Amino acid sequence: MTVTEYIMVRLQELGVDHVFGVPGDFNLSLLEQVTTAGEFTFVGCCNELNASYAADGYARVRGMSALVTTYGVGELSALAGVAGAYAEKVPIVCINGTPPLRAVENGALIHHTMADGNYSNMLNCYRNFTVAQALLTPANAGEEIDRVLLACVSKSRPVYLQIPSDVAGAEIGRRPQSLNLDTVGDAAATALAVETITERLNRAHKPAILVDADIGRFKLLEMALSLAERRGLPIAYLIPAKGLIPESHPNVIGIYRGAASSPDVLDAVEGADCLICIGARFTDVATGLFSQNLRKQNLIDVQSDHVAGDNFFFDNIRVAQVLERITEAGETSIRRFNRVDHALPPHRSTYADSASVNQDSFWQLIQTFLKPGDIIVSDTGTAFFACSQLDFPEQTNFLGQPIWSALGYGVPACLGACCAAPSRRVLLFVGDGGLQMSVQELSTLFRLGLKPIIFLLNNDGYTIERLIYGAGSVYNDLQPWDYPLLPRVFSPSGGCAVKTVRTNNEVHEALNSTAGNDTLQFIEVILPRLDAAQPLSRFLQRVAEFNFSDAGVEA
Known part of the structure; x- marks a missing residue:
């Protein structure tokens, strides 16, 4: 070998x-x-x-x-x-x-x-x-x-x-045995962590759980849900956990965004006298630019390899075992919580079919288009923030970069997702700026015969940057491309359905036309240059203050 x-x-x-x-x-x-x-x-x-x-x-x-x-x-x-x-x-x-x-x-x-x-x-x-x-x-x-x-x-x-290069083909003197993937932690530290958290939970009057992407990365979701079900606890989640947690679960109440959270989520998280934070990282994007108001003495920080609180720290623990044991130590108290943080209007009836499509009407139409089992990929920009406000059906995966936030991530990440799950529907939402950075991978999608549905949100430049600084400045401009011609460039033989939509009715018709269309689909959506949902606009105002004001937001 x-x-x-x-x-x-x-x-x-x-x-x-x-x-x-x-x-x-x-x-x-x-x-x-x-x-x-x-x-x-x-x-x-x-x-x-x-x-x-x-x-x-x-x-x-x-x-x-x-x-x-x-x-x-x-x-x-x-x-x-x-x-x-x-x-x-x-x-x-x-x-x-x-x-x-x-x-x-x-x-x-x-x-x-x-x-x-x-x-x-x-x-x-x-x-x-x-x-x-x-x-x-x-x-x-x-x-x-x-x-x-x-x-x-x-x-x-x-x-x-x-x-x-001369080692790649060299013979190796051993045969592989099965990898032992069981994490070996400190049994004593794990036991103390369980005892400490259980005691804190038992005397709490208003406990809650806040989860981050670690619930998916370290396969902790079922344990977190079991803990919530057994103890009757509400679960809120940070934006990186979007698509990793079942939003219809009775204990899941919605996204915590700091001060931008819905009143019920804000009360459950910031009003908790024992908040179990699983893998939480309170980044600028996740917290509405550090607008969280969490009392340190009420937090229990459960990370993949340690547990910490106001007056304790246990290192080298087995996090899965900790969650399992504190669940077993509690009494069953199944309780349904109201999920009220829907950021999008529930109906599209307020928008005329013949009117020009904008961010609000487009995402309302997309909400009705989603199906269980979809993989949703979003590049950084207005698309990511809008996707984070959608209600995802069961078994939806969401791929984006709320922490790294690299423009250009979307198209190649879509390629990777299509390769990983060729039988599932993959939707990509990418802006014109992101597409211009990594557009070449459209050719790889065609070469491999992959068939995602690609929505190009064409708002004529770097809208996020315009809303932060320099709305009319040349450095936020892009050279306009004839985007509908790109599929022909990368696949001269065809194999793609291409549409450009400008009105709500055209979006509706384009979405309907995707059913049964067994090709890659490329839908260009013409949007206003400075259009963004109000929550995003408010967040970007805070970003501008944080970045450029002497008396700006403090981290």
Whole structure:
């Protein structure tokens, strides 16, 4: 078994069957083995940054992904996307083909390097944005691959493997046994954490739960729901958990956005005398720019590897075990809570069919278009904020970047999601600015025969930036493209349904036409230049104050 074959066995074991990347001379032997083995599909992307976003999208649906780049020029191109995955806690196995091991050991002056003999600089770059790294040799490959992959699983963040070109095909002196994915924590610390939280819950008069994306990243959802059901607790969630929690569950009350929350959510969260926060990170976007009013003495911070409170800290715990035990210690008290934070008007009757479509009417129509099991991908911008206000049907996945917020994420992440779940309907919402950054991956979607429904929200430039600063300034302008011609550029033979819509009725007709249309669908939606929902406009005003005012919002 070669080093590459060993990695492939491990990736299969972890549910990965696609590899994203770009070929380069140092990874060709590795890619030859990947593509001839038969168990994997190699998805060659147009550039490494797009490949990293595609790997991110795939991992959010499948649980993990693999990204292959070449040394220096390739891996640094991908690094911005890998950093985003690190911020968002998305596990990607970054596999980098390096110059031959003898060249690395001798400090040879090779292309794709700084020509200074330094072969530690690339690894050092990745060290800041991955949780484990290794330079593989024939002697250490098996042990190091397992160590790094276990870190990827346990931390739910990217890892980095350097594979020299003459090592990728080297024989490895061990056969892989099944990975032991059970996290071993400190039993005593776990028991103390359970005892402390249970005692706090038992004497609380108004407890509640607040969850973040960790409920999905670390498979804690069922435990959180069981705790809420057994104890009769309301569950609110931060924006990164959108699409990871069933919104119709009787204990789920809606999104907590700091001061921008609905009154009932605000009262449940900020009025709680014991608030169990599972994986919570109170970022600017999640809190309406730090508008939360949470009393520290009432918070219990449950993270993937520790539990903390006002006067306690337990490290190296097993978070799943903590949640299971505090659930078992409580009495059953099933209770239904009102979910009242619907941010969108419930009906579209207030909008004339013949009127020009705007942000409010478009998203009302999209609300009625959603189906159970959809995968919704949103680029950063007005689309992401609007999607976060929709009511998602059961089994909906939502892919976006509320923390990293990289413009251009959407199209390649849509590619990754389509590869991860080819039988599910994938909807992409992307602005004209985001599309212009990563539009090349439309060609990859066509090449693989993938068929998402793409909504291009054309509002003539960088609307988010315009609403923060420089509404009429040239730096927020984009060169207009003839967007409906793009599918013909990337797929001259056809295979795409294209529409441009300007009125509410045209949107309605376009949505109806998608039924039974077995092709990629590209719908350009013409929107007003400075149009945004009122909650987003208010948030962006606060962003402007925070960024540019001497007496602005405090973090």
